[in-house]
Amino acid sequence: MSVGQSILLPLVVFLAFVSFLVAAIVYFRSEKEPESLQRRFLPRFYAYVMLFISSLIILIGGGLLLKAALSYPLGMEFGYRGQLIYAEVEPEIVQWEPPPIEGIEYREEERLRDLLNGVASLVMGGLFLALHWALRNRVESQEERPFSFLNKAYLMVSGVVYGGLSLVMLPMGLYQLIEFYFVPRGDPTAETFWSWPIPGDTLGYALVSLVLWLWILPQLFKSLGGERLEE
Numbered sequence: 001m002s003v004g005q006s007i008l009l010p011l012v013v014f015l016a017f018v019s020f021l022v023a024a025i026v027y028f029r030s031e032k033e034p035e036s037l038q039r040r041f042l043p044r045f046y047a048y049v050m051l052f053i054s055s056l057i058i059l060i061g062g063g064l065l066l067k068a069a070l071s072y073p074l075g076m077e078f079g080y081r082g083q084l085i086y087a088e089v090e091p092e093i094v095q096w097e098p099p100p101i102e103g104i105e106y107r108e109e110e111r112l113r114d115l116l117n118g119v120a121s122l123v124m125g126g127l128f129l130a131l132h133w134a135l136r137n138r139v140e141s142q143e144e145r146p147f148s149f150l151n152k153a154y155l156m157v158s159g160v161v162y163g164g165l166s167l168v169m170l171p172m173g174l175y176q177l178i179e180f181y182f183v184p185r186g187d188p189t190a191e192t193f194w195s196w197p198i199p200g201d202t203l204g205y206a207l208v209s210l211v212l213w214l215w216i217l218p219q220l221f222k223s224l225g226g227e228r229l230e231e
Contacts, residue, residue, distance in 0.1 A: 012056065012161055012165070015160050015161045015164045015165070016052075016157055016160075016161050018160070019156055019157040019160035019161065020153070020157055033147060033148065033149050033150075034144070034147055036144070037140070037144055037147060037148060040139050040140070041150075043135075043139045044136070044139050044140050044148070044150050045150060047132050047135045047136040047139060047140075048136065048150050048151070048153075048154040050128065050132040050135075051129060051132050051133065051136065051154060052154060052157065052158060053128075054125050054126075054128040054129035054132060055125070055129060055158065055162075055212055056125075057121050057122075057124060057125030057128065058121070058122060058125035058126060058129065058208070058212070059162075059165075059205065059208050059209060059212060060121050060125075061117070061118045061119070061120070061121025061122035061123075061124075061125055062118065062121075062122055062204070062205075062208035062211075063118070063204040063205035063208050064114045064115075064117050064118030064121065064204070065114075065115065065118030065119060065122055065204075066118075066200075066203075066204035066207060066208065067079045067114060067118075067200045067201055067203075067204035068111050068112075068114040068115040068118060069115070070200045070203070070204065071111055071200055074200065076106035076111065077104075077106070077196075077198075078180070078198070078199060078200040079111075079198060079199075079200030079201055079204070080106055080107075080110060080111065080198065080200075080201075081194075081196075081198060082104040082105055082106040082107075083104065083105045083106075083107075084101050084103075084104060084105075084188060084193055085101065085102045085103045085104065085105050086099040086100070086101055086102065087099045087100045087101070087102050101187070101188055101189065104188060104193075145223075146223070151223065152223050155216060155219055155220040155223055156220065158212070158216045159213065159216050159217065159220050162209045162210075162212040162213035162216060163213045163217075165205070165206070165209035165213075166206060166209045166210045166213050169202055169203075169205055169206035169209060170206045170207075170209075170210065172202050172206070173199055173202035173203035173206045174203075175197075176197035176198065176199035176202055176203075177197075177199040177203065179197045179199075180197045180198075180199050
């Protein structure tokens with residue numbers, strides 16, 4: 001598993017759980033929906049959950065696609081680890097040290113797999129997002145949305161998740177980018193090779209998270225503005 005993917009899943013789960021817990025506490029303490037909205041709670045809940053899951057699929061697909069795409073102009077080493085190639089030695093010779101390293105092998109099929117998976121996930125995520133966006137509009141009208149607690153909770157959870165991912169992964173990706181271009185790495189060794197930075201892996205997910213965050217923020221601010229008008 002790559003560095004970006006290993007960080008992505010636990011961070012999404014943690015941020016989503018915390019923000020959902022806060023939303024649930026707020027709902028049970030003070031937030032009330034009109035009775036007409038409460039009667040349609042289950043289809044509305046389904047629509048909002050699927051909207052959030054669809055955006056996660058877009059995040060994963062966009063991150064894979066961007067990682068693979070950036071590796072074409074910037075090189076495979078920008079987004080992929082590769083494998084060390086060791087020199088062949090005579091089997092009867094006893095080796096007290098690892099054989100010398102001849103180079104690094106990058107597998108084109110790994111990039112192609114990420115490219116295809118990224119495109120497929122991005123298309124399916126966008127399709128599911130559009131379908132459930134239309135469903136949400138059918139079970140909850142634009143006039144009812146300012147009174148919808150589910151809408152506010154969805155926007156808050158999405159804002160926390162994608163904002164948190166952006167704030168964590170963007171500095172990490174920029175640090176890896178600076179290290180990749182400006183810190184000398186020397187010849188690869190079995191000890192140092194696994195610490196080499198791969199900025200494309202982290203930057204792909206960071207940039208897609210930033211785009212999703214910037215997409216959610218205006219909707220969140222509009223919801224908060226409508227809440228102030230109600231008061």
